[in-house]
Amino acid sequence: MRSMRYWMYQYKRTWRGSITTSFLYPVLYLSAMGLGLGSLIKGRVDGVRYLDFLAPGLLASTAMQIGGNESMYPVMAAIKWLRTYFAMLATPLTVIDVLVGHLAWIALRLLMVTSIYLAIMAAFGTVHSPLAVLAIPVGILTGMAFAAPIAAFAAAQQNDTGFSTIYRFGLIPLFLFSGTFFPIAQLPGWMQPVAQATPLYHGVALCRGLVLGHPGLATAGAHLAYLIVLTLVGFVLAQRTYRRRLVT
Amino acid sequence: MARGLTKRFGDFVAVDGIDFEIGRGESYGLLGPNGAGKTSTMRMIACMSPVSDGTLRVLGMDPAHDGSKIRGRIGIVPQEDTLDLELTVLDNLMVYGRYFDLPRRVIRERAEQLLDFTQLSERAHDKVDPLSGGMKRRLTIARSLISDPEILILDEPTTGLDPQARHLLWDRLYRLKQQGVTQIITTHYMDEAEQLCDRLAVMDGGRFAAEGAPSELIARYSTREVLELRFRDPDTDTADVAMRLEGLAERFEALPDRLLLYTDDGESTLAEVHRLGLSPDSTLIRRSTLEDVFLRLTGRSLVD
Numbered sequence: 001m002r003s004m005r006y007w008m009y010q011y012k013r014t015w016r017g018s019i020t021t022s023f024l025y026p027v028l029y030l031s032a033m034g035l036g037l038g039s040l041i042k043g044r045v046d047g048v049r050y051l052d053f054l055a056p057g058l059l060a061s062t063a064m065q066i067g068g069n070e071s072m073y074p075v076m077a078a079i080k081w082l083r084t085y086f087a088m089l090a091t092p093l094t095v096i097d098v099l100v101g102h103l104a105w106i107a108l109r110l111l112m113v114t115s116i117y118l119a120i121m122a123a124f125g126t127v128h129s130p131l132a133v134l135a136i137p138v139g140i141l142t143g144m145a146f147a148a149p150i151a152a153f154a155a156a157q158q159n160d161t162g163f164s165t166i167y168r169f170g171l172i173p174l175f176l177f178s179g180t181f182f183p184i185a186q187l188p189g190w191m192q193p194v195a196q197a198t199p200l201y202h203g204v205a206l207c208r209g210l211v212l213g214h215p216g217l218a219t220a221g222a223h224l225a226y227l228i229v230l231t232l233v234g235f236v237l238a239q240r241t242y243r244r245r246l247v248t
Numbered sequence: 249m250a251r252g253l254t255k256r257f258g259d260f261v262a263v264d265g266i267d268f269e270i271g272r273g274e275s276y277g278l279l280g281p282n283g284a285g286k287t288s289t290m291r292m293i294a295c296m297s298p299v300s301d302g303t304l305r306v307l308g309m310d311p312a313h314d315g316s317k318i319r320g321r322i323g324i325v326p327q328e329d330t331l332d333l334e335l336t337v338l339d340n341l342m343v344y345g346r347y348f349d350l351p352r353r354v355i356r357e358r359a360e361q362l363l364d365f366t367q368l369s370e371r372a373h374d375k376v377d378p379l380s381g382g383m384k385r386r387l388t389i390a391r392s393l394i395s396d397p398e399i400l401i402l403d404e405p406t407t408g409l410d411p412q413a414r415h416l417l418w419d420r421l422y423r424l425k426q427q428g429v430t431q432i433i434t435t436h437y438m439d440e441a442e443q444l445c446d447r448l449a450v451m452d453g454g455r456f457a458a459e460g461a462p463s464e465l466i467a468r469y470s471t472r473e474v475l476e477l478r479f480r481d482p483d484t485d486t487a488d489v490a491m492r493l494e495g496l497a498e499r500f501e502a503l504p505d506r507l508l509l510y511t512d513d514g515e516s517t518l519a520e521v522h523r524l525g526l527s528p529d530s531t532l533i534r535r536s537t538l539e540d541v542f543l544r545l546t547g548r549s550l551v552d
């Protein structure tokens with residue numbers, strides 16, 4: 001936990017820009033895609049307006065992006081460029097403290113971002129159930145399901161070339177095809193199971209269920225279990241790669 | 249305290265079974281060419297690097313079990329700075345102090361004193377990035393002291409500093425020594441080692457080549473004085489000259505333009521040299537220094 005404080009100090013420098021972005025993006029996305037593009041979509045999507053369909057998916061997708069961003073370059077910087085992790089390890093902090101602190105910070109960032117997102121969704125009139133509040137913890141979990149394994153990956157990298165691969169073949173396709181913008185039933189048959197296997201699909205589906213007020217209990221449990229397992233596996237792997245990298 | 253302390257990186261042995269004991273309040277120096285294993289040794293003492301073999305006790309505790317506790321009581325100045333370049337000078341100290349779980353108020357108080365101590369007060373609210381190398385080094389030192397450590401580990405603290413900053417630091421380290429802080433220092437500057445350290449170890453290839461107080465080492469590995477004979481004529485074969493002077497000194501060292509005679513009485517040796525009809529272009533009699541010991545023990549050839 002103590003190592004989380006570092007990231008807070010870091011954030012002091014950039015919070016203004018970052019908070020502005022956290023407000024601006026949802027407004028832009030919901031207006032352009034939800035209202036603009038949505039006005040062209042006459043019928044209903046999965047039984048609701050397009051805007052209502054889209055908004056919870058965007059919340060989960062944003063959580064994924066934050067989780068991914070915060071566990072790539074910042075981890076590399078803390079190992080190679082600024083060597084912050086090594087400064088921490090010269091103090092009573094242990095490798096686990098360093099890892100948990102960084103992940104806790106990412107979770108806190110996710111809390112800020114998803115809360116803001118939900119507030120803006122409410123302003124756009126897309127929140128249809130008190131259960132929607134639970135989209136915040138689910139958003140955090142979705143973000144962490146990416147952050148933990150990606151941090152494990154980042155700590156094993158010698159340089160940052162692997163990160164663009166993650167964006168290109170991971171985060172961006174997931175953003176487009178995991179049910180954020182259209183139901184995966186629209187995908188060609190063979191792609192549907194692939195989409196369903198991705199973590200973002202589960203985050204999106206769960207958020208959508210909560211915000212619209214009809215999460216099936218069984219499916220919600222399955223989504224949740226998937227995301228929790230992925231986070232835990234990521235954490236265990238990260239513990240390994242961190243130790244290997246930081247303790248020599 | 250260490251017995252048979254060893255550090256391996258894969259098959260490579262960086263520290264090869266060294267023994268030493270450092271008392272409370274002592275200043276202990278590690279000298280040695282690059283790659284000798286100084287940093288590896290320091291990192292093990294600092295509980296930042298696991299011991300491969302042998303025993304190590306720091307403050308009576310075993311780094312394998314109480315690493316975190318031990319680190320809480322030592323201050324570390326790593327060979328390479330690990331400052332956060334994007335934070336301010338003061339914030340660097342604040343965050344670091346928080347890692348030790350110190351209350352904010354205490355850190356702020358100490359930070360003020362330490363910035364004063366390292367003459368950085370005026371830059372407290374500036375970012376670290378544009379500071380000069382010497383200032384960064386001083387900040388790293390201030391940072392290592394934020395937890396009021398009992399042991400201070402300094403890995404090449406003055407490499408890259410200008411003479412003013414170096415002397416300032418010596419002065420500070422001397423004061424810390426007065427306060428009873430144990431210091432373990434590596435350095436490439438022999439004058440620094442002589443100034444700061446009660447005892448020294450000369451390391452080479454992962455082992456101790458010698459250990460003792462600076463004056464002891466000089467007495468053991470060198471003579472009281474050194475007579476340098478310089479020859480301007482590039483054709484002079486100094487080794488040949490040494491042969492002719494056989495018996496005049498305890499030890500000779502023939503360099504391309506100079507011949508070094510290790511002797512206890514430079515004046516009389518010089519008289520002998522003249523008596524033998526030799527007339528070097530210039531001569532110099534000086535006291536033996538740690539540098540002579542160092543070069544004798546580790547050789548003059550460049551390692552890397």
Ligand SMILES: Nc1ncnc2c1ncn2[C@@H]1O[C@H](COP(=O)(O)OP(=O)(O)O)[C@@H](O)[C@H]1O
Nearest residue numbers: 248257262280281282283284285286287288289
């Ligand atoms: N993490 C590491 N992995 C592999 N070899 C290392 C590592 N750290 C140091 N070494 C090697 O160990 C030897 C001793 O290094 P070091 O302790 O840094 O020496 P010094 O500080 O005396 O210059 C060097 O040959 C160096 O290349």
Ligand SMILES: [Mg+2]
Nearest residue numbers: 286287288327
């Ligand atoms: Mg070194």
